[in-house]
Amino acid sequence: xLRFLLTRFSLIIPTFIGMTLLAFFLIRLVPxxxxxxxxxxxxxxxxxxxxxxxxxGLDRPVLVQYGIYIGRVLHGDLGKSMITQSPVxxxxxxxxxxxxxxxLCAIVFALLVGIPAGIxxxxxxxxxxxxxxxxxxxxxxxxxxxxxxxxxxxxxSVQLGWTPVSGRIDVKxxxxxxxxxxxxxxxxxxxxxxxxxxxxxxILPTIVLGTQPLAIIARMxxxxxxxxxxxDYIRTARxxxxxxxxxxxLHALRNALIPVIxxxxxxxxxxxxxxxLTETIFSWPGVGKWLIEAINRRDYPxxxxxxxxxxVVVMAVNLLVxxxxxxxxxxxxxS
Amino acid sequence: MTSNATPLDVPVQVTHPHGPLREFWGYFSxxxxxxxxxxxxxxxxxxxxxxxLIAPYPPDLTNNAVxxxxxxxxxxxxxxxxxGTDPIGRDIxxxxxxxxxxxxxxxxxxxxxxxxxxxxxxxxxxxxxxxIEIAIMRLMDIILTLPSLLLAIVIVAILGPxxxxxxxxxVVVVLPHxxxxxxxxxxxxxxxxxxxxxxxxxATRLRLMFSEVLPNCAAPLIVQASLGISTAILDAAxxxxxxxxxxxxSSEWGTMxxxxxxxxxxxxxxxxxxxxxxxxxxxxxxxxxxxLRDALDPKLxx
Numbered sequence: 001x002l003r004f005l006l007t008r009f010s011l012i013i014p015t016f017i018g019m020t021l022l023a024f025f026l027i028r029l030v031p032x033x034x035x036x037x038x039x040x041x042x043x044x045x046x047x048x049x050x051x052x053x054x055x056x057g058l059d060r061p062v063l064v065q066y067g068i069y070i071g072r073v074l075h076g077d078l079g080k081s082m083i084t085q086s087p088v089x090x091x092x093x094x095x096x097x098x099x100x101x102x103x104l105c106a107i108v109f110a111l112l113v114g115i116p117a118g119i120x121x122x123x124x125x126x127x128x129x130x131x132x133x134x135x136x137x138x139x140x141x142x143x144x145x146x147x148x149x150x151x152x153x154x155x156x157s158v159q160l161g162w163t164p165v166s167g168r169i170d171v172k173x174x175x176x177x178x179x180x181x182x183x184x185x186x187x188x189x190x191x192x193x194x195x196x197x198x199x200x201x202x203i204l205p206t207i208v209l210g211t212q213p214l215a216i217i218a219r220m221x222x223x224x225x226x227x228x229x230x231x232d233y234i235r236t237a238r239x240x241x242x243x244x245x246x247x248x249x250l251h252a253l254r255n256a257l258i259p260v261i262x263x264x265x266x267x268x269x270x271x272x273x274x275x276x277l278t279e280t281i282f283s284w285p286g287v288g289k290w291l292i293e294a295i296n297r298r299d300y301p302x303x304x305x306x307x308x309x310x311x312v313v314v315m316a317v318n319l320l321v322x323x324x325x326x327x328x329x330x331x332x333x334x335s
Numbered sequence: 336m337t338s339n340a341t342p343l344d345v346p347v348q349v350t351h352p353h354g355p356l357r358e359f360w361g362y363f364s365x366x367x368x369x370x371x372x373x374x375x376x377x378x379x380x381x382x383x384x385x386x387x388l389i390a391p392y393p394p395d396l397t398n399n400a401v402x403x404x405x406x407x408x409x410x411x412x413x414x415x416x417x418x419g420t421d422p423i424g425r426d427i428x429x430x431x432x433x434x435x436x437x438x439x440x441x442x443x444x445x446x447x448x449x450x451x452x453x454x455x456x457x458x459x460x461x462x463x464x465x466x467i468e469i470a471i472m473r474l475m476d477i478i479l480t481l482p483s484l485l486l487a488i489v490i491v492a493i494l495g496p497x498x499x500x501x502x503x504x505x506v507v508v509v510l511p512h513x514x515x516x517x518x519x520x521x522x523x524x525x526x527x528x529x530x531x532x533x534x535x536x537x538a539t540r541l542r543l544m545f546s547e548v549l550p551n552c553a554a555p556l557i558v559q560a561s562l563g564i565s566t567a568i569l570d571a572a573x574x575x576x577x578x579x580x581x582x583x584x585s586s587e588w589g590t591m592x593x594x595x596x597x598x599x600x601x602x603x604x605x606x607x608x609x610x611x612x613x614x615x616x617x618x619x620x621x622x623x624x625x626x627l628r629d630a631l632d633p634k635l636x637x
């Protein structure tokens with residue numbers, strides 16, 4: 001087991017180094033040197049330029065610069081935002097809970113709808129329900145979610161007035177951040193209506209962000225379930241006279257869920273991609289919106305640091321999924 | 336479904352009465368969704384080709400008299416502008432028709448470049464193994480680790496917004512799929528007897544690569560290409576929506592959506608139609624891809 005853990009862990013080190021290389025060199029692909037880039041359109045006088053080059057170590061060879069960069073990264077120093085002057089890591093840490101809250105809600109929504117839909121579609125194969133689930137799921141998979149979000153706003157916020165258009169909570173509530181998850185903070189604060197407001201702000205972004213994972217999970221559950229339902233032990237269970245519900249829930253589901261768990265792990269990247277668009281549409285103050293704003297303001301340190309941090313998060317989750325999978329399924333561990 | 340013949344199947348059935356193409360069409364046409372997808376794609380390709388004949392107006396023609404005119408069937412609309420007009424009085428139908436050119440071009444060009452580059456890198460790493468393979472595959476792993484749109488956004492942010500850079504960014508993001516697919520196929524094919532036989536009879540490495548192994552990797556690549564066009568169109572539209580892809584006044588569908596976003600509260604039609612076109616086109620390519628996979632995958636045939 002320890003050996004398995006160590007191999008898995010050692011595999012991510014080259015990926016991490018590769019990611020730092022990517023983040024380091026991407027910024028250098030911007031035309032002009034980093035000081036000119038930082039100075040922006042206002043320009044900078046030659047003497048100050050010289051001084052800044054020295055200060056940031058930019059007059060040293062590239063490899064030395066990369067060494068310095070790696071050293072800083074490993075100490076948690078990802079540079080400062082050129083706009084706000086606050087450390088990138090601090091900004092990321094302040095905004096990340098909003099993204100996590102949204103992403104968690106989206107994946108829970110996708111699981112709660114996707115797994116039962118996939119199971120029923122598989123059990124009633126070729127029924128109207130099955131074709132419906134497959135059709136809706138392929139549509140969801142093909143959905144441009146930025147448009148889907150606008151449509152939902154148009155219908156539920158504008159026409160029906162059921163949900164707010166944007167933000168995380170009504171401006172009249174001020175909550176002391178404890179967990180960073182506004183739904184939990186609202187409950188902790190005990191302020192009347194705050195929880196309701198936070199939840200109503202979450203509904204549409206959750207649906208929009210959950211749509212693609214939902215489609216993928218429903219399809220995956222259906223095909224995994226179909227495969228398992230054809231196995232001999234299912235026939236045995238049926239032959240014993242067990243009810244369909246019992247066969248499906250106790251015998252088939254456990255085995256069908258193994259590939260589904262892997263797929264859920266792989267959704268992290270999909271979720272972050274979706275979060276960038278969803279947060280932009282709903283003005284959700286998370287890291288996705290932060291990165292898009294950084295691009296529009298040409299705030300390169302934020303971009304560099306943000307990409308590295310998100311990459312590390314995805315890497316960590318993938319590792320976690322791998323390890324969990326190895327723990328659940330000994331066949332993986334041995335190979 | 337055979338009564339619902341599209342232009343493509345007629346010559347196929349005549350020239351190859353019992354050939355593999357006929358067999359392929361038999362499997363493919365059994366999948367109604369795939370046929371529907373193919374028909375939609377044929378229609379949209381024709382629309383894109385004959386855009387100047389179909390569109391009632393040039394895509395950039397503004398008309399001061401008609402701002403945000405609703406579609407014809409709504410009160411205030413007229414058949415002069417069937418799908419209404421946008422905030423500066425351009426005909427939405429004409430823009431959608433011309434936009435089909437851009438979106439299809441992006442989809443096809445991105446996949447074409449990604450396939451060529453992916454096959455090259457995949458063949459190299461599958462044949463040469465060793466350090467080259469490790470370097471290529473590690474790089475692909477890194478690209479796959481980062482959220483795809485995030486990487487595309489960063490690339491465009493660095494190179495500058497625009498349709499060419501957006502396409503390049505999408506190529507980089509989708510490339511690993513083709514490299515991995517080709518490499519896996521090459522590795523499984525090279526261990527087979529026919530390759531050993533060819534090698535024993537003195538075939539050069541290049542010959543082995545291109546005339547022996549590559550044709551046998553075609554099926555998964557064709558499927559991936561069809562699914563890849565839908566991903567490319569979707570990602571390019573997302574970049575356009577974020578203001579990083581095709582720039583206004585381009586009638587690329589994602590860019591049209593970005594332009595229309597602030598009018599969502601006043602004019603539903605300016606956001607509804609471009610998005611619907613993206614959805615339908617992406618859906619059609621996904622249906623086609625699913626159908627191709629079912630028809631080409633020998634494991635599912637039995």
